[in-house]
Amino acid sequence: MSSSALYDVPGPKAAARHLLYGILSTVALLAVVGWVVWKLFDTDQFTYQKWMPFEYQGVQELLLRGLGNTLKAFALTALLALPFGALFAAGRLSDHRVVRWFATLVVEFFRAMPLLVMIFFIFVAMQVQPFWALVAGLTLYNGSVLAEVFRAGVLAVPKGQREAAFALGLRKTQVMAYVLVPQANRAMLPSIISQLVVALKDTSLGFLITYEEFLHAGKLIATNLDYDLPFIPVVMVIAPVYIGMCLLLSWLARWVEQRGRRSPKVKGGAPIAKAGVSMGLPPEAQ
Template sequence: MTNVLYDLPGPRARLRYRLIGVVSGLAIVALLAYIVWRFYETGQFDAVKWEQFEYTEIQKQLLDGYLTTLRAAGTAAVLALVFGALLATGRLSDHAVFRAPATLVVELFRAIPLLVLIFFAYYGPIQLNYKVGPFWPLVVGLTLYNGAVLAEIFRAGILAVAKGQSEAAYALGLRKTQAMTSILLPQAVRAMLPAIVSQVVVLLKDTALGFIIQLPELLYVGKQIGGRLPFGLPYVPSYLVVAAIYITTCGLLSWFAFWLQKRLTGGPRRRTTAKEVPLTTEMGAGMVV
């Protein structure tokens, strides 16, 4: 049995794939068990290393760092979406005067590492004798880099819509802007949503780079908590707690994107209750099909 692009696996191939999957799963479980055992052997699960997390002040510090992370990620995500939409509009323009600068900006900010952009936004004003805090340099760096990436996602999603859709819109007399907002974008959003959410998740995790410029976000607070000698320098427990918070937040964001995508696509198709109408030789009065 064959598919369009490749031969479908037979019984022996399917058995081989199952064995590979089982072996891979066992290897991953063994690796995780070894890591947990090493943590136990080195005393990372001792009560003294976890005792500080029972204190209200420590919990408040983690909450403040988490809120700073969410504030930076939320601000940068909104600005990056707007910036990316503007760049995508420029790249899709029929006029070279808009298309060329937008292409240059996208390729430039995609090529520069994010950390370099953050350093430019933070140390550049300092060299010009302007005092800036660490929050906005992080937001600016995240906006420029992720906006350029989102611009390509928007452009690819719009171009992925069947060409006949835009041709039909133009045939109805719609202008390009009307066709884009009324016809192309609603269809493209459904295809772009997983990639957009994936990039927003990346943006959320990249807020940890604010640690380099001493922004008191979640990772920075975790390092401060882990460096306390009276509790045995609990770096590993602190980073495990920070990782759990990141994983939970990204998981909730992915779940929300999945739910939103189902809502946009109308959910699962329901079976119609209409009965089939048998074809007859006569329809109406004297009409023959």
């Protein structure tokens, strides 16, 4: 029986026990899914009457317009949050104490502030339009979280890389741009994508300030339907779209990571020619 440096390989009894645990977990999960599906059928959620409104062109246009507004808010949030996080991460890594303290204060404040409170404050107290209030709140919160992601990624690079770069005569900006950040990118990418997924889902908070995003469109449709439990069919339409967009972001992250691994810059540049052996005197001596 082979062994591992981290743990003992399970023996026959442990393997059988793990298989039993897996079977019981699968059965329990299928039972929960079956119970949910049964409740949906029991409350007549799959009848034609409850799904007929989605055939109307006006309902489809309303959903598409809401989806477009959601993607617009998310795209602008991502474009603003990423440089915001990079800027304040650089501030937290600065050698100047005042800059470092100011960046720390900003990052910690917006990380601690509840996102919904921030959005409502910008919308109500500052009299900002719903779209910009949502984008501003999402940018400040997610940008502050990304600042910590960037800072942790840079600090995770081995200290010897920084010292070797300084020994070569590089300035701190050059060390950060050419040595630390390229090595930290691959480690930071999963956390960055995870935070962007959070930002995408948090755009649904816009319906609380009357921003006409995807969830707000679903709410308008559900409130105008005249049968029992109208929100369930709407949720069954909206939820897969949100899940699909989040899965698409995850797929994009894996694609970027795989492309980075295939890049010659990551693999180490051009291959070195194989050394050959020549007999006799060098050409100069002949």
